[in-house]
Amino acid sequence: MTRAILLASLAAGVLTTITCPVLAQDDVLVLDDDVTFDAEFGLDEDLFGDAFEDGSSALEKSWLDGFTIRISQQLSGQINSHGVELAPGFSLPREAELETSRLSAIVRYQYAFTPGWLVQASGWARAYWNGDYEYRAEGDSESTEFRVNDFFVQHSIEEHSFKLGRQTVVWGETVGNSVLDVINNSEFRDFSIIDIEDARLSQWMLVWDYFGEGSNFSSFINLYPEFNPAPVRGSPFFFEPPFNLIDYDRGSSLLFEAGTQWRKSFEGSDIAFMAAYLYENQLRYEDPLSGTGDAVAETNDFLLLGFSANRAIGKLLVNLDLAYSHDVLANSFSFPGTSSLANPVNLKKDQIGTSLGFEYAISNYQNVSLGIQAQKLLDEDEGLQPGQVLINDGVFGSWLLRYSNTLMNSDLVISSTLQGDLNANSLLALLGADYSINDNWAVSGQIVSISANDESPLLFFAEDVRLSATVTYSF
Amino acid sequence: MRNYFSSKRLIGLIAILFLYPLHLHAQELSPRDIMEKLDDNRRATSNSALSRMQLSTCKFGVRDGKITCAERPRVKSLESVGKGYGQELRDTRSVAILLEPAAERGIGMLSYNYDDGSRDNETWLYLSALGRVKRIANGSSDDETEPGSLFGSEFTTEDQDTGKLDEYQINLLEEAVEAGRDVWKIEMIPNEERARKSRYSRTVHYIDKERFVELKVEMYDQYDKEIKRMLGARVEQMNGIWIARSTTIMNLVTNRLSNMAFLEMHTGIDVPDEFLTQRTLTDAAFRETELDKLRAQIDR
Numbered sequence: 001m002t003r004a005i006l007l008a009s010l011a012a013g014v015l016t017t018i019t020c021p022v023l024a025q026d027d028v029l030v031l032d033d034d035v036t037f038d039a040e041f042g043l044d045e046d047l048f049g050d051a052f053e054d055g056s057s058a059l060e061k062s063w064l065d066g067f068t069i070r071i072s073q074q075l076s077g078q079i080n081s082h083g084v085e086l087a088p089g090f091s092l093p094r095e096a097e098l099e100t101s102r103l104s105a106i107v108r109y110q111y112a113f114t115p116g117w118l119v120q121a122s123g124w125a126r127a128y129w130n131g132d133y134e135y136r137a138e139g140d141s142e143s144t145e146f147r148v149n150d151f152f153v154q155h156s157i158e159e160h161s162f163k164l165g166r167q168t169v170v171w172g173e174t175v176g177n178s179v180l181d182v183i184n185n186s187e188f189r190d191f192s193i194i195d196i197e198d199a200r201l202s203q204w205m206l207v208w209d210y211f212g213e214g215s216n217f218s219s220f221i222n223l224y225p226e227f228n229p230a231p232v233r234g235s236p237f238f239f240e241p242p243f244n245l246i247d248y249d250r251g252s253s254l255l256f257e258a259g260t261q262w263r264k265s266f267e268g269s270d271i272a273f274m275a276a277y278l279y280e281n282q283l284r285y286e287d288p289l290s291g292t293g294d295a296v297a298e299t300n301d302f303l304l305l306g307f308s309a310n311r312a313i314g315k316l317l318v319n320l321d322l323a324y325s326h327d328v329l330a331n332s333f334s335f336p337g338t339s340s341l342a343n344p345v346n347l348k349k350d351q352i353g354t355s356l357g358f359e360y361a362i363s364n365y366q367n368v369s370l371g372i373q374a375q376k377l378l379d380e381d382e383g384l385q386p387g388q389v390l391i392n393d394g395v396f397g398s399w400l401l402r403y404s405n406t407l408m409n410s411d412l413v414i415s416s417t418l419q420g421d422l423n424a425n426s427l428l429a430l431l432g433a434d435y436s437i438n439d440n441w442a443v444s445g446q447i448v449s450i451s452a453n454d455e456s457p458l459l460f461f462a463e464d465v466r467l468s469a470t471v472t473y474s475f
Numbered sequence: 476m477r478n479y480f481s482s483k484r485l486i487g488l489i490a491i492l493f494l495y496p497l498h499l500h501a502q503e504l505s506p507r508d509i510m511e512k513l514d515d516n517r518r519a520t521s522n523s524a525l526s527r528m529q530l531s532t533c534k535f536g537v538r539d540g541k542i543t544c545a546e547r548p549r550v551k552s553l554e555s556v557g558k559g560y561g562q563e564l565r566d567t568r569s570v571a572i573l574l575e576p577a578a579e580r581g582i583g584m585l586s587y588n589y590d591d592g593s594r595d596n597e598t599w600l601y602l603s604a605l606g607r608v609k610r611i612a613n614g615s616s617d618d619e620t621e622p623g624s625l626f627g628s629e630f631t632t633e634d635q636d637t638g639k640l641d642e643y644q645i646n647l648l649e650e651a652v653e654a655g656r657d658v659w660k661i662e663m664i665p666n667e668e669r670a671r672k673s674r675y676s677r678t679v680h681y682i683d684k685e686r687f688v689e690l691k692v693e694m695y696d697q698y699d700k701e702i703k704r705m706l707g708a709r710v711e712q713m714n715g716i717w718i719a720r721s722t723t724i725m726n727l728v729t730n731r732l733s734n735m736a737f738l739e740m741h742t743g744i745d746v747p748d749e750f751l752t753q754r755t756l757t758d759a760a761f762r763e764t765e766l767d768k769l770r771a772q773i774d775r
Contacts, residue, residue, distance in 0.1 A: 042540070042541055042542065043541065043542045043706055043708070043723055044538070044541040044542060044543040047542075047543055047544065047723075047734070048529075048531055048548075048721060048723070048734040048736055051529040051531070051721075051734075051736035051738060052709070052720070052721075052736060052738065068577045068578065068580060070578070110581065110759060112759070112760060112763030112764065112767075115764045115767065116760055116761075116764050117760060118759050118760035118763060120759070154758070154759065154760040155760060156758050156760040156761040156764065161754075161758045161760065161761060168606050169606075170605065170606040170607045175605065175609075197604050197605055197606070198604075200606070209754075209757075209758065211749070211752070211754045211758075216753075216754070265753065267594065267595075267597065268595060268597065270610055310610050312595070312597070312610055312611075312612040313612070314612065315612050316612055317610060317611070317612040359612070360612075361611075361612060406627065408534075408546075410532070410549055410627050411549070438547070439550075439576045439577070439578075474576075474577055474578045475577055
């Protein structure tokens, strides 16, 4: 923890050093908010004159322009030493400790290399320093990791567009916790990511979009469905399992996913219907027959029928997602951010679900949104063993409340997120601040607090408080 | 015989003969006519047009009696394509794509602006982080809040609105001089229906008599306090259209200003209807191909 404090102090020092010259604006009288504007004031004629002296033109483009690179150093840790009482008389100690200390480079590239053709790629590379849980998992040695996320080629011709490669397909309208956002798998490796938008993983797919006169079709086929990765050893979500959790052994079986969506826009509203044959992103693990070695990972296929709509009413945007899922496994844990804690049982059920979202622009600078996700298994008691009780009985789901405020000429964005389950068994509260020092440098800080009772799988993290700081350079 | 037609008198007579009808024509223009001509001029800048703009925003202060930025401005560079639709091309569809800064590159905004006051304008945004197109609620507004902003700047959809003139009482306040130019000072007061959707109780426009360009606009709240001011500068003819190439809007409540500099503007571009749809936001291969075709028209 001392190391974390030292590094945080260093980051603060760097921030102060970089920002001070930028913020210094001598000789300028900053006006009070309640000042009466004097008509005599004219505009400094040279203020934006430089814009017209720039001889560059949008016509002059290079293939190198397509690169966007972000390099960041992140430190985060659990700062509240406490114990979690898992059973009467048995308390699990939770010591304050540094969890992540890592340098990341995120590269994104998009280039239209010839008319109608485009390539897009994104990926990241990370170096795990001393103190990071990956460092500890590697036997106290520094390690690196690389991952390609998006990587696809797109060809658009007349009304058609084809994308082949690693990509994501997003169907839900409700931001954050849509019941329709189930096509791509995701990885919530630790609490530095709790938004599904950041956790979504790309998959190998062919996507065909047809742009018609008044409506659009979008269809995909995935011949290599992937599943949520098992928790990384050493991460906050990793608990020593009785057997090794491995990826699904495909053998000679051919898995595929396919789906199609029809979308139409009306004045003030957009609607879509969709249908898909999918595999659940979370694998179900069974104990090995031998009683030792690797657990047996099992997949589950299901059918999804969905409908989504939005409606703009003044400054309020209402989003609605409806889903009917046929043959999903019971007990698939649905709390956003912690899908790796799911423990589905081998019992197929039909399920209905809805996500309702409200987004309200308080002003140019402030936004508030509320998303509620509710699901229910149909005929939930059918097929249960005597005495067997489902975790997800009745209506279950989650809610998400977000607020953001943009300050200081958009240099500072303060955001807060509250996320809980509908049964009020857990609450995750996040407060974040992102400060752009200039177009290249930015710093951010985040504090996450978790409350949970013994009805929630988040019980292990009850009373945890996590603090993180990140310095980023983009170009 | 006295020479009634000395050269000076002749010139004077010719001047009267030629200028009188123009003067009469200008006088015959009603305030509504003037605003319609202004609107036509504005629409011409976005009708079948490809533009490149720089959008700068900062907190402002005063130095040597002049308004200036009190902090480093946030600068965004964007490319915009627009086209007129509907009766007399009074509705506008436009798409704007951010080119800079790097972190926001590729973010696109599609807007449908309707002349008819009973129809709310529509906006969609593509955010790569979300991976999909998102409708934005432009909405109505009260005196405490702002309607939809253009990429976080002080320019709002309402400030860029054209049409809906039927929903205003339009008065000629006086003829004056602004920035050394003869101007009409015209007041626009929204009717009850429009007032519910507007942040302004009235606006006063200083319109260049010769060029039909706004040199200044004052926006007032319900307490008749000036809350925003727009200034047009660098009035130049681009592709035969008079335009204020540098437009600055000052928010007098938050003391923030945004400047929009028209770096390039090309009109008479043949913009296909398909380009002004959500496809342009999501289908990057289509967008880049079509943009190249539009740019190629400029070279011809």
